Amino acid sequence: MATTPTRTDTCVLAVTGTADARVRVTSRGGPFRVITLATGGGVARVALVPTRALLLAGDAVEVDCEVGDGLTLQVQETSGTVAYDMRGGSASWSFAARVGVGSRLVLDSLPWVSSEGSQVTRSTTVDLGASATLLARETLVLGRSGERPGALESRTTITRAGRPLLVEELRSDHLAPQRVLDSVLAVGTCREPGAGSPSPLRLETGDRLWRRMGREAHETAAALDPVWSDLVRARRRPPP
Structure with a gap:
């Protein structure tokens, strides 16, 4: 990368409460307006609405997320993110979450x-x-x-109580000549998508990763949209 980003902009998002009481969503800072769409039954559904153009040279965007024990947080993006021509500059983007005991996090991202x-x-x-x-x-x-x-350079690290479940680094030159990589990751949920769905990659833990590569986003979405819809409707896996 050519230069180090200089404008750090951090959004802090937290969900607290109990499954049988009121769920509270709090947020502060960052380049997003966090809109609470619904709460109830231990579930909070929020939308991230950008308040400025993203992503520009010099940006260092951070989202820091906390989900309390026994709660569910569903995060929806309202627009995809475009990293614009940086004319020799660079930028960074990070999402970090801590998900409590028996909790559920759903990240519904639009194309990057x-x-x-x-x-x-x-x-x-x-x-x-x-x-x-x-x-x-x-x-x-x-x-x-x-x-x-x-x-x-896109890095993904998923851990449980500090133990790695998935550690992956992808670079744009790894994907050539394809230009779209679509992924669905399911950790800790046992429901299978409907009949005819594509087969997933199996992690050592038994968790699953569905992938499709192609030239156009609508082509990969056609394969994975049904998988995503089925999984989002599923209940979490019971504790062992």
Whole structure:
């Protein structure tokens, strides 16, 4: 990466309460307006609405998330993120979450687009408590229509009580000549998608990762949208 980002902008998001009482969502800072869409029954559903253009050279965007024990947080993006031409500069983006005992985190992300000329380091880190579950959708698009891909390093680290479950680093040059990588990750949930769904990669823990690569986002989405819908409706796996 050409330069170190200089404008650190951190959004802090927390969900507290109990499954049989009122759930509270608190947030502060960062380049997002956090809108609470619904709460009840130990579940909070929020939307992240950008308040400015993202992502530009010099940006260091951070989202720090905490989910209390026994609660569910569903995070929805309202728009995809475009990393714009940085003209020799660079930027970074990180999402870090701590998910309590018996809790559930659902990350419903819209496509990330690395435009030609962008240089970005992107990371997702989730630490799960005992019997906690994670569902995450991620779509990486390398270059807008007719463009060459931007430079992207994307790192994912999923742990349970500090023990690694999935550690992965992807670079944009790993995906050539394809320009779209669509992924669905299911950790700690045992429901299988409907008949005819694509087969997942199996992690050593038995958790599952579905992947599709292609030239266009709508092509990969057609395969994984049904998988995602089935998993989001599923209840979490009972504790062992």
